[in-house]
Amino acid sequence: MNDCLFCRIVAKQIPSEGVYEDEQVYAFLDINPQATGHCQVIPKEHYPWVWDVPTIGAYMEAAQKVANAQRKAFGTEMIVSRIIGDEVPHAHIWLIPQRHTKNADLKMEAVAKAIRESL
Secondary structure (H helix, E strand, O other), X not given: OOOOHHHHHHOOOOOOOEEEEOOOEEEEEXXXXXXXXXXXXXXXXXXXOHXXXXXXXXXXXXXXXXXXXXXXXXXXXXXXXXOOOOOOOOOOEEEEEOOOOOOOOOOHHHHHHHHHHOO
16 A cells, blocks of 8 residues: 555655564564664555454564564563554554663664664
8 A cells, every 4th residue: 555654664665774574574663662672563565454464473473573582682571562553554563672771772773783683
């Protein structure tokens, strides 16, 4: 969908700070993070809701990889995940590291690098 924000991010029409990518999934830092390292995990193909993603198992496994990398990168056990879906009409999972001090003051590019290196 050309008017979908996340489809435009996948198509590289809008810049993003990617942390994970495979054939079906793209994960990137949220531009209005609720905490350092807050990521969005989205399917590359447009689906309005997470529950519409036909390869939901692979999608959830990708989210798990990102969450575990966040845990390692930020030295925390707690990654809050949220699946709401009404903010952007494209399936997405929020992954938000909580209660961490490690790497908490890094700039966006360095935060993304810390997560990528922890994958």
